[in-house]
Amino acid sequence: MSSATHGTTPYYFVPGPSRHPVMAAIGLFFVIMGATQWVNGAGWGAWAVAFGMVWWLFTLFQWFRDSVAESEGGLYGRKIxxxxxxxxxxxxxxxxxxxxxxxxxxxxxxxxxxxxxxxxxxxxxxxxxxxxxxxxxxxxxxxxxxxxxxxxxxxxxxxxxxxxxxxxxxxxxxxxxxxxxxxxxxxxxxxxxxxxxxxxxxxxxxxxxxxxxxxxxxxxxxxxxxxxxxxxxxxxxxxxxxxxxxxxxxxxxxxxxxxxxxxxxxxxxxxxxxxxxxxxxxxxxxxxxxxxx
The missing domain is CATH 1.20.120.80 (Cytochrome c oxidase, subunit III, four-helix bundle)
Incomplete structure (x- = not known):
């Protein structure tokens, strides 16, 4: 992960590998799968939708928290x-x-x-x-x-x-x-x-x-x-x-x-x-x- 050099903002910040995209995709998978089963009468579909939404929202919370920390840490310069x-x-x-x-x-x-x-x-x-x-x-x-x-x-x-x-x-x-x-x-x-x-x-x-x-x-x-x-x-x-x-x-x-x-x-x-x-x-x-x- 790029970092500031000697306390200065990097020219262009490049984040390291992140788990957040795949975690968000997993949550959306449960939402879509549950919704399709729910509308077709499967009772467990509603629970799958609820689980997927909670998972997805929790992932977004962590993702945004990391982005805020990067911004407040001075990693976002003019190019960003x-x-x-x-x-x-x-x-x-x-x-x-x-x-x-x-x-x-x-x-x-x-x-x-x-x-x-x-x-x-x-x-x-x-x-x-x-x-x-x-x-x-x-x-x-x-x-x-x-x-x-x-x-x-x-x-x-x-x-x-x-x-x-x-x-x-x-x-x-x-x-x-x-x-x-x-x-x-x-x-x-x-x-x-x-x-x-x-x-x-x-x-x-x-x-x-x-x-x-x-x-x-x-x-x-x-x-x-x-x-x-x-x-x-x-x-x-x-x-x-x-x-x-x-x-x-x-x-x-x-x-x-x-x-x-x-x-x-x-x-x-x-x-x-x-x-x-x-x-x-x-x-x-x-x-x-x-x-x-």
């Missing part, structure tokens, strides 16, 4: 910092493509699939079909046989608007925390980071309540035609990303309390902030395209 920035940039780009696919599916359904199904060419197949979006009434759901129950669409007021205010506020508090860290005001940084984490948690609770309202009061489900599937795909995956981003910010906050990061060197903080701002931007697109249009 640059590689981290490129890696995070490409990761966020992959997330842009991920959500881009779902936004494209929504656009294609609204602009092409539904109008084409209501065209004269398909009138003989579905004479009662009405090409209207949102597809919320009997005959408009793409189900003349009435196998899709009528439902009510989700409007922007008030839960989605509240969540928009929460996420935008969290972006502001995170930016304040970043500037406070650059100015070496650690107490202010930690305080605003906790506010940001709390706003993320409240967002998730509001979205959970929104889903309960959608299922029980609006009869809006994942099976509610193309509208229901695209609604839950976009908002559900975004909610998962909010959860992941909130965990990232939580761990960064705990590291700040331990004295990690300096005004000059804090890419762990910046990487989590990039991800959170990306999540904010995606939500603005969702708020406009899913709830308003």
């Amino acid at each position: 910092d640059l590689s981290f920035r490129w890696s995070m940039s490409w990761f966020i780009f992959s997330e842009v493509m991920f959500f881009g696919a779902f936004f494209t599916a929504l656009w294609w359904a609204r602009a092409h699939s539904v109008p084409e199904l209501g065209s004269l060419e398909n009138a003989l197949l579905w004479p009662d079909f009405k090409a209207v979006w949102p597809s919320r009434a009997v005959g408009v759901t793409g189900s003349p046989a009435d196998i899709i129950e009528p439902f009510t669409t989700m409007g922007p007021f008030w839960l989605p608007t509240i969540n928009t205010a929460l996420l935008l506020s969290s972006g502001v508090t995170l930016t304040i925390a970043h500037h406070a860290l650059i100015e070496n005001h650690r107490g202010r940084t930690i305080a605003f980071m906790w506010i940001t984490v709390l706003l993320g948690i409240v967002f998730l609770f509001v979205q959970g309540y929104e889903y309960m309202h959608a299922y029980s009061d609006l009869n809006l489900k994942l099976t509610s035609g193309v509208y229901g599937s695209t609604f839950y795909m976009l908002t559900g995956f975004h909610g998962f990303h909010v959860f992941v981003g909130m965990l990232m910010l939580l761990f960064i906050t705990l590291r700040l309390q331990k004295g990690h990061f300096t005004p000059e060197k804090h890419f762990g903080f910046e990487g989590a902030a990039w991800y959170w701002h990306f999540v904010d931007v995606v939500w603005l697109g969702l708020y406009i395209l899913v709830y308003w249009l």
